[in-house]
């Protein structure tokens with residue numbers, strides 16, 4: 638009876654993640670849904686354990702970042718010096734907002750340091766998220782939608798162009814590695830096309846992908862438009878994750 642209770646609780650949880658909640662009849666332990674439910678419980682438990690023991694999760698709390706992802710951008714910037722006060726940056730896939738928090742600190746849009754030039758940060762995400770002081774937030778905004786891109790272009794009118802487009806966007810994982818790889822690469826190309834349209838010569842493009850067979854092709858495409866292209870994997874990116882970042886610098890301009 639207890640097992641049945643946990644089973645239905647799990648079905649309810651799966652339902653909240655968009656998986657069908659149509660009535661299911663238990664046929665005993667060999668039922669494949671029961672096995673899936675057990676696997677999911679195990680992976681939720683593993684996720685919780687990892688969160689509890691992850692130093693970056695604790696550190697994010699101390700530094701008041703909205704999530705541990707902040708450290709990936711901090712590390713990339715500390716090593717590659719891609720951000721500075723006065724820069725105009727578009728942050729794609731910004732929710733819950735930790736990269737935006739980093740960008741606000743490093744690009745001075747709120748003029749926290751009056752001795753430095755003021756930048757501008759535009760942060761968009763398909764999900765809703767809370768404002769970050771100093772940044773323009775476009776919540777519930779899908780990068781693939783024309784309205785979103787028009788809204789960003791509109792905000793950019795008061796600037797002299799984009800210095801960097803950064804994308805930490807990730808689609809909801811399907812669990813099928815190849816499909817997830819293709820989907821994230823597709824999103825990255827959308828961000829890249831937007832970057833090519835809006836960046837100043839010399840600009841930077843940084844994107845996350847889950848590594849796979851299309852990575853080399855994307856690197857080649859980036860090299861057509863940017864002078865320097867690197868694959869970076871910050872220490873704060875979990876070593877068991879397929880996540881890598883493509884960093885493209887020195888935008889050549891579209892006529893090059």
Ligand SMILES: C[S@@+](CC[C@H](N)C(=O)[O-])C[C@H]1O[C@@H](n2cnc3c(N)ncnc32)[C@H](O)[C@@H]1O
Nearest residue numbers: 706730732733734735736763779780805806807
């Ligand atoms: C790993 S999270 C980003 C974390 C963020 N960089 C931070 O530091 O808080 C990936 C984000 O990509 C967003 N995303 C996925 N598809 C998107 C799309 N088509 N347009 C805009 N955002 C998208 C998701 O909603 C999710 O919030």
